Amino acid sequence: MLKSTILSGLFFLSPFLSVAQWIHEPSVTDPELYDLHSDGGQLVVTGSSGVWIRENEKSGWEFKSIQSDIDLVASFTTHQQNWYAGVLDGAVYRSDNQGDSWEPLTAGYPVFGDPPQFLYPQSLTVWKNQVVTGTVGSGVYQLNGNTWQAMNSGLISNLHYNINQLFTDGDTLIASAGANGTFAYRSPDGSDWSHTPFGTFSGEILFILGGVRTDSGSLLLSATNGIYRASSVSGPFTHVAPSSRFFSFAPMVQSGDSVYVFLSRLTGSYLLTSGDDGLTWNQTQWWPGTVVYDMVTLNDTLWISTSTGVYHQAVKKTPVSVKEPELPSAFSLGIVYPNPVNPSAQFDLTVHHSTNVNLTLYSITGQILQQVYAGPVGPGSHSFRIDAAGLSSQVAFIRAEGEGRQMTRKVVILK
Structure with missing residues (x-):
């Protein structure tokens, strides 16, 4: 294999x-x-x-x-x-x-x-x-x-x-x-x-x-x-x-x-x-x-x-289906819940050591819908919130980026 x-x-x-x-x-x-x-x-x-x-x-x-x-x-x-x-x-x-x-x-x-x-x-x-x-x-x-x-x-x-x-x-x-x-x-x-x-x-x-x-x-x-x-x-x-x-x-x-x-x-x-x-x-x-x-x-x-x-x-x-990377990573991205989202949802980011991350909500065409967070995070589990109150019904993606790595979760916004 x-x-x-x-x-x-x-x-x-x-x-x-x-x-x-x-x-x-x-x-x-x-x-x-x-x-x-x-x-x-x-x-x-x-x-x-x-x-x-x-x-x-x-x-x-x-x-x-x-x-x-x-x-x-x-x-x-x-x-x-x-x-x-x-x-x-x-x-x-x-x-x-x-x-x-x-x-x-x-x-x-x-x-x-x-x-x-x-x-x-x-x-x-x-x-x-x-x-x-x-x-x-x-x-x-x-x-x-x-x-x-x-x-x-x-x-x-x-x-x-x-x-x-x-x-x-x-x-x-x-x-x-x-x-x-x-x-x-x-x-x-x-x-x-x-x-x-x-x-x-x-x-x-x-x-x-x-x-x-x-x-x-x-x-x-x-x-x-x-x-x-x-x-x-x-x-x-x-x-x-x-x-x-x-x-x-x-x-x-x-x-x-x-x-x-x-x-x-x-x-x-x-x-x-x-x-x-x-x-x-x-x-x-x-x-x-x-x-x-x-x-x-x-x-x-x-x-x-x-x-x-x-x-x-x-x-x-x-x-x-999605599986976590087998290679070492500075963080892992949890599921979004509730999903579909109306009007808000949250997700967890588990960080293995101190690092800087960008959490961004993208439309399916690649447009930035929301900058959820950008900055330093320490070790442990952190919760973040997606506010979809001003967004239309659509399929989107939340992306976590840091240390040259990225992970993505699918988000369905339903109004």
Whole structure:
């Protein structure tokens, strides 16, 4: 069993405690597994020359070939009973019969070189009831009928044209592009792209690698140097889980009250989990020598495509429980009672030796709602009061910080 490492905040007792708990799908035999897609009860994973499909929980995997000379199927999506697969050097293919036959969609698709080659369709998604692809070298294209049309107004040539990831946040389309510390987004009624800075790292170019909008309304983005959090696509973003390493893949999903992200590079993959809407993160696994390319959730089960195969593992429906850190700490934070809070509540802070602490009540978007206490405390148990009389009904968090450590408790304010 791997020993968990505290990144910041709480130690979460996660359902993921050992790499051995992942169940391998041995029938998916393909050296180039990549993109994962779930649609209803159906699972699809892309491979070297086609896609693997599992119709439901009781069925096995079946391979659907696109073309024998294809090197890699890198992206996949579905729309109106049709399948769409992005192929390396081969544009996008469409199937209207569950993968039994495919047709290339090349009209209007960008090419380069002599002889001309199709640009790499790195990502596929559906936005405003249309299939959209992000290319490596020529920006974003949408499919109108059987013809691709560029939708690059507002993108910066040479910087934003290399689309690493394309996904939707509600009605907003987000494109991760190769501009230093920014990404592009487009609202449903907009004709141009807008740009949001989300951070820099030693002057290096950053990419968004994944993202989710949580049930509580926070936008979480995984990037090449960790995890960012904001309440709006326009920011500002907080670097909630910074990393000194650079990662090539970072798929992120939400299941129940928890968010999961694999930070992956050639040497291996870290699994991070958050049970408090992305405020704090905990590393629960290190998987050496395995790159996790993509991850989806289906029926309370996480599925991943990796450099060593397809795996799955069940997750718990209940919120992730909390356990005190095993490492020595200057203090421990007790539960908030009563909880829900109306109009006030209290909690205990047990201090093991004299120290300085900050006790702050935060909203779920990271806004400071109340500075409960800031200053010195001596050894022993101390009670503190939260006054919620002037606050609206919401989910909040009380955070204790001191000596470079922090602990958090969830607070429900109910009026």
